Amino acid sequence: MSHSKHNHSEKLNLVLSHLPEDSLLCDLGDLFKVFGDTTRMRILFALFQSELCVCAIAEVLHMEQSAISHQLRILREAKLVSSRREGKTNIYFLADDHVRAIIEMGYEHLTEKA
Amino acid sequence: MSHSKHNHSEKLNLVLSHLPEDSLLCDLGDLFKVFGDTTRMRILFALFQSELCVCAIAEVLHMEQSAISHQLRILREAKLVSSRREGKTNIYFLADDHVRAIIEMGYEHLTEKA
DNA sequence: CTATCATATGAATATAAGTTCATATGAATG
DNA sequence: CATTCATATGAACTTATATTCATATGATAG
Numbered sequence: 653m654s655h656s657k658h659n660h661s662e663k664l665n666l667v668l669s670h671l672p673e674d675s676l677l678c679d680l681g682d683l684f685k686v687f688g689d690t691t692r693m694r695i696l697f698a699l700f701q702s703e704l705c706v707c708a709i710a711e712v713l714h715m716e717q718s719a720i721s722h723q724l725r726i727l728r729e730a731k732l733v734s735s736r737r738e739g740k741t742n743i744y745f746l747a748d749d750h751v752r753a754i755i756e757m758g759y760e761h762l763t764e765k766a
Numbered sequence: 767m768s769h770s771k772h773n774h775s776e777k778l779n780l781v782l783s784h785l786p787e788d789s790l791l792c793d794l795g796d797l798f799k800v801f802g803d804t805t806r807m808r809i810l811f812a813l814f815q816s817e818l819c820v821c822a823i824a825e826v827l828h829m830e831q832s833a834i835s836h837q838l839r840i841l842r843e844a845k846l847v848s849s850r851r852e853g854k855t856n857i858y859f860l861a862d863d864h865v866r867a868i869i870e871m872g873y874e875h876l877t878e879k880a
Numbered sequence: 881c882t883a884t885c886a887t888a889t890g891a892a893t894a895t896a897a898g899t900t901c902a903t904a905t906g907a908a909t910g
Numbered sequence: 911c912a913t914t915c916a917t918a919t920g921a922a923c924t925t926a927t928a929t930t931c932a933t934a935t936g937a938t939a940g
Contacts, residue, residue, distance in 0.1 A: 663816065663822075664822055664825055664826050666815070666816075667812050667815045667816055667818070667822075667826050668826050670814075670815050671808065671811055671812065671826070672811060674804070676873075676876075677804050677807045677808050677811065678804050678807075679876055680801075680807050680869065680872050680873065680876065681801070681802055681803050681804040681806075681807045682802070683872050683875060683876060684798050684799075684801035684802040684807075684872055685798075685799070685802030685803070685927095686802075687794075687795070687798035687801075687802070688795055688796075688798040688799030688800075688801070688802040689795050689799070689927085689928080690788070690791050690792050690795040691928080691929090692795075693791045693792075693794050693795045693798075694785065694791050697785055697786060697791065698781050698785065700784075701780070701781045701784050702777065702780075702781055704781070705886080705887090706886070706887060706888090707885095707886065707887085708777075708778055708781075711778055712778050712781050712782050712785070715929090716929075716930070716931095717886080717887070717888095718887090718888080718889085718929080718930065718931080718932095719928075719929055719930075720887095721887060721888055721889080722888085722889080722928075722929075723928085723929095724887095724888095725888080725889085731875075731879045737936095737937085739886090739937070739938070740884095740885060740886050740887085740936080740937055740938060741885090741886060741887080741937095742886075742887060742888090748875075748878075750871060750874060750875040750878070753871050754868065754871045754872060754875070755794065757864060757867050757868045757871055758794050758797050758798055758868060759790075759794065760864060761797060761845075761862075761864040761868070762790075762793055762794065762797060764862075764864070765845040799897095803897085803898080805898080805899095819916080819917090820916070820917060820918090821915095821916065821917080829899090830899075830900070830901095831916080831917070831918095832899080832900065832901080832902095832917090832918080832919085833898075833899055833900075834917095835917060835918055835919080836898075836899080836918085836919085837898080838917095838918095839918080839919085840897095851906095851907085853907070853908070853916090854906080854907055854908060854914095854915060854916050854917085855907095855915090855916060855917080856916075856917060856918090
């Protein structure tokens with residue numbers, strides 16, 4: 653039992669009733685979690701410039717192929733990037749423009765608050 | 767040494783040269799990390815409805831005051847929420863409209879991809 | 881069909897992050 | 911000024927996450 657001396661139940665029930673379902677809140681959290689990592693952010697910015705194969709991303713970021721591959725899987729599952737095969741290589745590219753839009757919003761917030 | 771049989775150095779140098787500084791990429795990642803948690807997402811949605819004191823948030827979310835307080839600190843440090851004191855209580859509210867905008871973008875991405 | 885390059889994946893490890901518990905701070909009230 | 915309510919904070923614990931290493935898959939060329 654928390655501090656229930658207060659009785660704000662009418663208001664709180666209203667707030668509660670307008671909360672989205674937990675599944676949506678969870679999905680939203682999971683989506684932003686994907687943006688919440690420097691390596692993935694660097695991959696996305698690299699792909700802003702050009703579509704790239706896995707080993708190219710690894711070279712650009714000076715990281716191991718395996719680490720990149722693991723992160724690309726997370727980005728793919730979140731539908732932030734897609735890939736196509738070309739011979740032996742897998743070319744990755746941004747899935748759509750939401751990625752840019754979301755990151756730009758974040759950038760605006762950062763620069764305004766700095 | 768990774769798979770350097772490829773020589774895409776011209777292109778890769780170009781991509782590399784257009785990457786933002788690591789400090790920015792890190793700040794962006796850190797910002798989105800704040801959105802990347804269900805509890806914080808629930809707090810933000812609660813605050814979409816109304817400014818609320820800590821114990822009200824705890825009640826609405828059926829969580830302990832301490833857990834909420836810890837998460838509010840993270841939201842405060844990211845400048846996503848602000849607070850003011852009112853007597854014994856601390857009232858929290860959204861710091862600005864970037865919060866809504868960013869979450870709406872995420873929501874759009876989710877619904878389009880579903 | 882074997883060797884090689886490109887990528888993916890599983891297990892292991894290390895680090896980060898969220899919640900709880902206990903307690904400290906800070907304001908109001910009698 | 912002692913008590914109570916509201917919030918904050920530090921430490922401990924637990925769970926999640928990122929990277930590495932070793933290896934598997936998959937495609938191509940010889």
